[in-house]
Amino acid sequence: MNSTEEKRRIIHQWVAAIPAGNVATYGQIAKLAGLPGYARFVGATLRQLPANSTLPWYRVINASGRISFPRGSPAYLRQKERLSTEGIVVDQGRISLRDYRWNP
DNA sequence: TCCTTGACGGAGA
DNA sequence: ATCTCCGCCAAGG
Numbered sequence: 001m002n003s004t005e006e007k008r009r010i011i012h013q014w015v016a017a018i019p020a021g022n023v024a025t026y027g028q029i030a031k032l033a034g035l036p037g038y039a040r041f042v043g044a045t046l047r048q049l050p051a052n053s054t055l056p057w058y059r060v061i062n063a064s065g066r067i068s069f070p071r072g073s074p075a076y077l078r079q080k081e082r083l084s085t086e087g088i089v090v091d092q093g094r095i096s097l098r099d100y101r102w103n104p
Numbered sequence: 105t106c107c108t109t110g111a112c113g114g115a116g117a
Numbered sequence: 118a119t120c121t122c123c124g125c126c127a128a129g130g
Contacts, residue, residue: 044112
């Protein structure tokens, strides 16, 4: 079976596997989950997470090395805060993939 | 059904 | 380095 639920489940597991202090891109997670081309779906999946979720959703950023929320928005600030807590430098919404990208 | 909307990404310009 | 454009996919109208 390979329902939407199943895909989400697998995506959750890969996101949960990202080590603290590291980041991964939507496309990277999609590929790791065996769903190349589903970058957008990964975003849609994280979007549905409950506010109290323990999943490290904030460790997922876009391929441009940026937080995928409007600068200054509440969501943007939450994510920047969480990343900073782990020692990840967020400069003008940008994160250095070269320095923090997770390579399984 | 058809159309629009994104936590996306790669190719061009 | 930036900005469009276009293809991708599931959700929600």
